[in-house]
Amino acid sequence: MVYSPPLLPLLIVAGAAVIAFLGDALRIGKIMPWWGGGAAIAAAISIMVEKLTLGDFLYWNSSATLLGVYLSLATAAGLTFVAFHPLPRKLSGSFTGLLLTALTGSLMLVGGQNLLFLFVGLELQVLPFFALLAWPGSGRGALEAAFKYALLAALASAQFAIGIALIYLGDGSLAVIPPFSGMAGTIYGLIGVLALLAALSFEIAAAPFHAWVADIYQGAPAPMLIFLSGVGKVAVMGALITLVSATPRLQLPVAVIAAASILIGNLLAYRAGHLRRMLGHSAIAHAGYFLAALAAGPVGTIAASAYALVYGIMSVGTFMGLSSLPENSVAIPWTVLRARQPVLAGLLGVTLLSLAGMPPSIGFFAKLFVIIVDIHGQILWLALLVAFGSAFSFVYYLSALWKPATLSNPDRLLCRRGWEGFAALGILMLALGWVLVPYGMG
């Protein structure tokens, strides 16, 4: 393929990934997370440069640019954060390489305008996570989670492939925006597009494709969940934005999935009783809020990108905070955490409130935009559902915040001085990130 400028971010990340894989052999694995972080930041800068350029299969439009920059920066932040964690101590070169591969896939998903390109992106993003979730040194639960994820994600990929085949059968084109007719023009196309929607809904754990999420959130190591939910899901949300904005006929199915996700996610999260499972179930509800924005048509695209971005930041914050706790904790031992890592405890508190949608955190503004676009798009019932879901979510998020929990052995808490800086930055972003909106609009 001839080199085209929009591919530059992908080339940077993929090249860095190859070098990182070699890092272990060259015995410079220790510095590889930092190398990966640098490469991801370089990718973010190059996306900013490539803003609004249209490549063959890739278009850095505004939502793709926004999410692409976010994904790169989140990966960079996650990598440097995890460098302090004992988990990637073994094989840290391969660890970095896998994460950068996943980032490559994520960037392809966000910017891709061709179905095969999206499929490759999906595979590139999903496959590394099989290995990452079961990284050497994590427990049996993680292994189980990785196995479940592998099985179900493979199923979703297969569905995606079938969808592509059907669409190709329908109008013989693989472009997301076909030149002559809509993708859902024929009956094959319609079924194919629905299959794509189902596959992508599966990846973001929207109901009724949500069954995997709680088990994986419970079993997988917290540092990996920073990437799985803060990068992986956001990238798939980006692909959904591309798909649904190109196919207006999808708005009704999206609205239905959104409503089901909000209802089921909130009910399951309320009954979870386990911190990680609660987060997993509430992720279903968040997928629902995201889809609710997407259901509102063209205006909804902006709100959906904003929601994906905010959801990503909140997930990164949550799992950064949880990385400090022992993997099997069912609640947050606030007293110990506050004594050992005060800023990180603050970050966890702020993210929980932000997830619930407490103003003036960015979580609130994201939900506000969803409600605004839904009312604007005359889907009042969905706006009300978002509002009620958000109100109801206070019950379980605040329970997590209030529940008195103790840690039998405080030494099991991971304490890193370096994490406090990340936490301070996260608190600032979550609590006051919306102040930057006017600057970001320019």
Next chain:
Amino acid sequence: MNLGSVFILLPWLAAPWLATRRTGGHCFAMAVALVELVLALVLRLAPGMLHDTSHALFIPMLGALWTLHDGLLGGTLAVLTALLLPISLAFAWRLPEFRALALAALVMEGALFGLFLADNVLMFYIFYEILALAGAFLILRTGHKSRTAALLFLLYTVVGSLLFLVALVGVYVLHGAQTGVYDFSVLILADTRIPATAGLWMFLGMVAGLAVKMPLFPLHSWASSSYGAAAPAGSIFLSGAAVTAGAYGLIHFAMPMLPQAALQFAPVGITLGAIGTLYGAFLALNADNLRHFAAYASVSHMNLAGLGLFALQAQAMRGGIFLLIAHGLVSAGLFGVVAVMEARGLTGEWAGLGGLFRRAPRLGAWMLFFFLAGMGLPGLANFPGEFLSLAGAFQVLPWAAGLATLGILAGVIYFLRIYERVMLGPLNAVLPDALADLRQGEWLLFWVLGLLTLWMGLDPQTVLAHLGTLLSAHGSEALGGGGHGV
């Protein structure tokens, strides 16, 4: 940075500092509260201070979030809030959970000041939510430390206020569709043409969000568990000051934005207020302890205030607002009595009370004073408010006003009956032998509250005169029958 921003942010800056302290902090919290009282008086008495307001935090599509203005109603309610905070802190002085209470109350104070000064409705909503969360924290960390009560309180307010938000966004989107200007400023939103049916639904949503805080019948059931679970010193602030937020939102935001719908809703609002007054009175009559009794008495009075506000009639609205302020003082007195009794180890259950007057005559005297004020004795604070509300409402919906009058009659019965149960009669055997009467400090606090109650009752004109000018600013649009409506 102007005076208004300092006024709002000072308690919020004080709160984290208090949170990092492991002990003490009493004098610091009290000093901040007194400074805020002085600032509130300055802002109220010299309303020109805010005129150089800058528009800060401009967000595209949302408008300038940090826009402050000074209204007489907001200023008056801010003075009430600023007055109740030091009183609440003083009653909590010896409690082990003083710092948690002061922390929550300071955050609530900042949020209340913010919403009294806010010009942007979205900012009002943000302050309103912060107020709810801080209130829930207060209930969670003081008194019975009941998680259920805190959650119930939070759920009621958050569900209600999200309905408010949806209704508000409805107005905002309509306005944007009509004029192309997307902005949450109340001055801009009040200019929207709203179809009658949609307007009524929006008004219902707003009422659901705002009335739940007052608390208006039938959204009142959080009140008894919240006021009953929080430390009584905290309930002073919760019942006296925090409830004014809902009423203020109704008068300042909901009614001017949807005047036509407000007029349509008036008969329903009056009826609900009347039923609430009567129902609160019956609940108070059957309350199972002193805390719940004070809570239901407060609910009954607030419903009467709501009746006055919803009547949309000049006299009744003045009465409603007056009662709102008076209720703050009287409710502080009632919960103050409960706080003093609990500080002496009395639970407030009826079985442990009786004949207390023999042991603590000063307490008994002040309790009688505030009970009489609560009954609406002429010459004390509640009377002008109750009288005006009912007199105004009679002209709009006589039978409902008559029903509410029955509630006041029931008030006489329940106040006297409870007084008899607690203070009079034979001395209860379970009471401890040595029961200290009011201490110097408590004595002083009751004097402050009592003199203010007396002043408001004897000289209502001072407050009412200002309310007149204030209503011409806020209510005339609504009273005029909706200049902007369809």
